[in-house]
Amino acid sequence: MSENWGFDTAAIHAGTAPDPATGARQVPIYQTTAYVFKDAAHAARLFGLQELGYIYSRLTNPTVSALQARVAALEGGAGAICCASGHAAQILALFPLMGPGRNVVASTRLYGGTITQFSQTIKRFGWGAKFVDLDDLDALRAAVDEDTRAIFCESISNPGGYVTDIPAVAKVADELGLPLIVDNTLATPWLCRPIEMGATLVVHSLTKYMTGNGTVTGGAVIDSGRFDWSASGKFPSLSEPEPAYHGLVFHEAFGNLAYTFHSIAIGLRDLGMTMNPQAAHYTLLGIETLGLRMERHVANAQKVAEWLEKDPRIASVTYAGLSSSPWNATAQRVYPKGAGALFTFSIKGGYDAAVTLVDELKLFSHVANLGDSRSLVIHSASTTHSQLTDEQKTAAGAGPDVVRLSIGIEDAADLIADLDQALAIATA
Known part of the structure; x- marks a missing residue:
């Protein structure tokens, strides 16, 4: 540099x-x-x-x-x-x-x-x-x-x-x-x-x-x-x-x-x-604040992913920062500061539960973007990946029960609380 x-x-x-x-x-x-x-x-x-x-x-x-x-x-x-x-x-x-x-x-x-x-x-x-x-x-x-x-x-x-x-x-x-x-x-x-x-x-x-x-x-x-x-x-x-x-x-x-x-x-x-x-x-x-923001993005993502993985309403979480991830060893070797702040999770209840969760979140913004200081959410299968075949969606990690999160720099506890209340409604 x-x-x-x-x-x-x-x-x-x-x-x-x-x-x-x-x-x-x-x-x-x-x-x-x-x-x-x-x-x-x-x-x-x-x-x-x-x-x-x-x-x-x-x-x-x-x-x-x-x-x-x-x-x-x-x-x-x-x-x-x-x-x-x-x-x-x-x-x-x-x-x-x-x-x-x-x-x-x-x-x-x-x-x-x-x-x-x-x-x-x-x-x-x-x-x-x-x-x-x-x-x-x-x-x-x-x-x-x-x-x-x-x-x-x-x-x-x-x-x-x-x-x-x-x-x-x-x-x-x-x-x-x-x-x-x-x-x-x-x-x-x-x-x-x-x-x-x-x-x-x-x-x-x-x-x-x-x-x-x-x-x-x-x-x-x-x-x-x-x-x-x-x-x-x-x-x-x-x-x-x-x-x-x-x-x-x-x-x-x-x-x-x-x-x-x-x-x-x-x-x-x-x-x-x-x-x-x-x-x-x-x-x-x-860019002047990129380093400060990325440090918080990654720390928050790790906390939210760990919480989701332990929740019985969640079928799976893709975050490579989790020790259970098949990509965790690669993440630790190639990305030692963290595995980023974007990941998906599969919700029990399928497509209907996934879209209901998106609709019920209050703090997360439902937008077709990522990497914002605000936390964002989207259902990829019906939006960003909707032009793809079912096989392509699955290969890209955008199945019907999958929700994508872009974790922002808010307080992690508030993000978890928002996910908790939305999950309660989506899986009721």
Whole structure:
């Protein structure tokens, strides 16, 4: 991290300094579309990628740039690209790597919207996806073929809170010469730094824990800067001449920042998945307290999960922080600070009991979000995962009797009391 700072110091200071024009200590919101060039030669150099600077806010903006620098520092990356949402970040992450007929191998344990994006939407680009259980490394190897261009997983998965053994998956990706993309939204860099474990790229929905207050949407792609894009010939966007820039070869010209520059100069330019500067400002403010919040999130989640597991009205709890979880050993080894704050539980009484519980909770907010400072609840099978088949819902941990909790930073005793009264009604 910047200046070898600790996490909480970097969360406040990385990527920012007092504004040189005014001395403003907080990062200003540069609410502007375009930037005045010094002269015609300056403009030509900027457009030709011969000089760094600001051209147009679809590409770069000083407020967004500050956020990119902070996120890259926290994740230990060489560079970062911020964009409009977590879903935008996933497409942006794949864009330089894929092409018609190419595929990505992805975990079966993903957010339902990601499964839909990968199994349906990316077909329109001519891309494909294969889904495998990444606990089975042999199945991962078998799924990869000559057209595979990336492996994708979530560090801690939505909705079940299952944890991925990132070092093991990264080792396989390295053996196969493929980039590993890790969605680190639920863990955040406070719990897990995938790049240090071998990941090539990290993606985030900044909407969640990183901002932490449910005010904006945003996404990020963090580039490790460690992958050799020219080694295999599989990534021509980065290793071969780019027609739009007079034959510029990104990997040759920009080295370990080739992916970052390509994602801005090509990805944001042509896909337009731009983050607005006010959203970047709110996210910068949120990140300042990320470490404090995550510590409370995780402590509360552990208390609530332990209470639920002991309750006779509950059939099962998926939280990897429980000693009974089959993922507990992985969680302790890969995520030593805790197993996150999102998990599911199955309620006795099936679908009807699950939806009744959701309706009867008072303190938990029933919303399609997670990672807020407030505790949140949703019935995934009828909402976030409703587009999936029954088999896909089960594989993703979103069965009909399953309720998902995102544990906030309130007093844990109050959260438990709310669950207790709602369970009494739902299982009566």
